[in-house]
Each structure stands twice: as structure tokens, then as C-alpha cells.
Amino acid sequence: MKFEGTDAYVATDDLTMAVNAAVTLERPLLVKGEPGTGKTELARQVAEALGTRMIEWSIKSTTKAQQGLYEYDAVSRLRDSQLGDERVNDVRNYIRKGKLWEAFEAEKRVVLLIDEVDKADIEFPNDLLQELDRMEFYVYETGETVQARQRPIVIITSNNEKELPDAFLRRCFFHYIRFPDEDVLRRIVEVHHPGIKPALLSEALSQFYEIREQPGLKKKPSTSEVLDWLKLLLAEDLSAEDLKRDGADALPKLHGALLKNEQDVHLFERLAFMARRQAR
Numbered sequence: 001m002k003f004e005g006t007d008a009y010v011a012t013d014d015l016t017m018a019v020n021a022a023v024t025l026e027r028p029l030l031v032k033g034e035p036g037t038g039k040t041e042l043a044r045q046v047a048e049a050l051g052t053r054m055i056e057w058s059i060k061s062t063t064k065a066q067q068g069l070y071e072y073d074a075v076s077r078l079r080d081s082q083l084g085d086e087r088v089n090d091v092r093n094y095i096r097k098g099k100l101w102e103a104f105e106a107e108k109r110v111v112l113l114i115d116e117v118d119k120a121d122i123e124f125p126n127d128l129l130q131e132l133d134r135m136e137f138y139v140y141e142t143g144e145t146v147q148a149r150q151r152p153i154v155i156i157t158s159n160n161e162k163e164l165p166d167a168f169l170r171r172c173f174f175h176y177i178r179f180p181d182e183d184v185l186r187r188i189v190e191v192h193h194p195g196i197k198p199a200l201l202s203e204a205l206s207q208f209y210e211i212r213e214q215p216g217l218k219k220k221p222s223t224s225e226v227l228d229w230l231k232l233l234l235a236e237d238l239s240a241e242d243l244k245r246d247g248a249d250a251l252p253k254l255h256g257a258l259l260k261n262e263q264d265v266h267l268f269e270r271l272a273f274m275a276r277r278q279a280r
Contacts, residue, residue, distance in 0.1 A: 003016055009041060028173070029153075029155045032175075033177030038223060039177060047111040057099035060120070061120065070097050103148070104152070114156045136148065156172065189205075193227070203240040207252050226258070229258050
């Protein structure tokens, strides 16, 4: 099985190579990149391309590694014992399977997405080292060892919010999704907005890259944000001429899709103000 991208996802050559290398090596694929560059969507498209199911484990700041394996609900068992419920005689009734357990027991090979691993505590990746390496874990409450029937394809995403442990990195195949150049971005746009007028697209992308390259910008707009912006431009039936700005109007049309904080909006307002003063 080889991943070559899909009709709905433009994958560069280095990205497809990384996916296939991770599958061949049977290593987790660690994907980093700016927010909005398609890291999470990659896992969905790999699953679709390989004709398999995706199991998604979205990580939060409070997530613990044990939750991916299983959780033992001792409180419910104690309550049921006080009520005389016969379910208490079988501890398995109080074991809640996690996403790794679900992936391990799947009859068919699945794609396991561990999304935004860097949101969790620094020890989180280390706590999963053995389980992801050996593809098994021990359930202390029942005395059983859960082994993967089919080794899942593991894709782990990170937004670089914190450094990941070296021991964890050694066990992964790493790929950084670079922000797409204009040619690749045009291909991505064509997938999502087929038939968009060339003049409108050229003007929109020209402004988009100008915004991204503006010094002092706190948050650069991402791929997903330019797609949203283009959707709005098409909905408003704007033309390339409508998008053109002069010095008095440095903010792009419908800029709320691209600029996501007041500092960046004020930056462009200041640029417009300075341009007006110089024009006098």
C-alpha cells in the first residue's frame, strides 16, 4: 500500500515519501508545521487513500497517556457494590477502553491519529514510548496483555508549542510541512474552489503573501484561512478590481478571515495612516 495523495488533498512529493517511509519502517509519523497547514487532515486522507478507518485521539492539556490505553472506573464499582449490583463481580465491566486499545483490537489495520501531542504535559510522550514501540500494554486490573492484532499506522501531529523528548523523537519518522509556495497553493485552491477566475486568484494570492511577509505580524494567516477568505470573496462575487487597495486602505477586503487579533489589524491601520500622511 502506497500513499500518493488524494483528489481532496494535495500532497507534495516529500510528504508522500515521509508517509510511506513511516509505514515501511513501522514507526509513528511525527508531523509538525504551522497551524492550518493540513496536519490533521493528512491522517484522514491517508486513511481514505488506504481504504481503512481512522481513530482520532485529540490531546488536551489535561490528557494523560493512561487514558489512551484504558481507564478503570473504581468509583462506579464502589457505588454498584453498595447497591448490590452483580456487575461488580466482573472488573471488566468497569474498564473503559482508550483509543490505543481500540486501534490495537481492530480486525483491520487502522490509522491512529494522536493530534496535537505538544498540548499535553511534557511527560506524556515518554509515557507512551513502550506501548507505541512494542504495540502492547498490560491491564493490571484484569491481568491481561493487550497486543495489536494489526500494527496501526500512527500519525502524531505537533504545533511546536513545546519541545518533545529525545527518546520519543528517536522512535518517530519526522516530517515538517513547509508552508506551500504559490504554485502548490494554487493547486490546493483548485481542489477546494474549482474554476475560480485566474485574475481574482492571482490578486488574492498576491495580497495574501504580502500579508504573510509583513514585518511585525503577530499571527501569519494559514492555508485554511486563505481558503476561508477565498470562499467569502466568491460568495460576495468580488472581482480582482474589487480587491485592489490603495495606500489609504491597507486592510484587505473581508480581512477578518485572515487577521485574527487586534494587534495585526492595528498594524495595517497604522500602515494606511502612514501612507495617507506621505501622500499629502
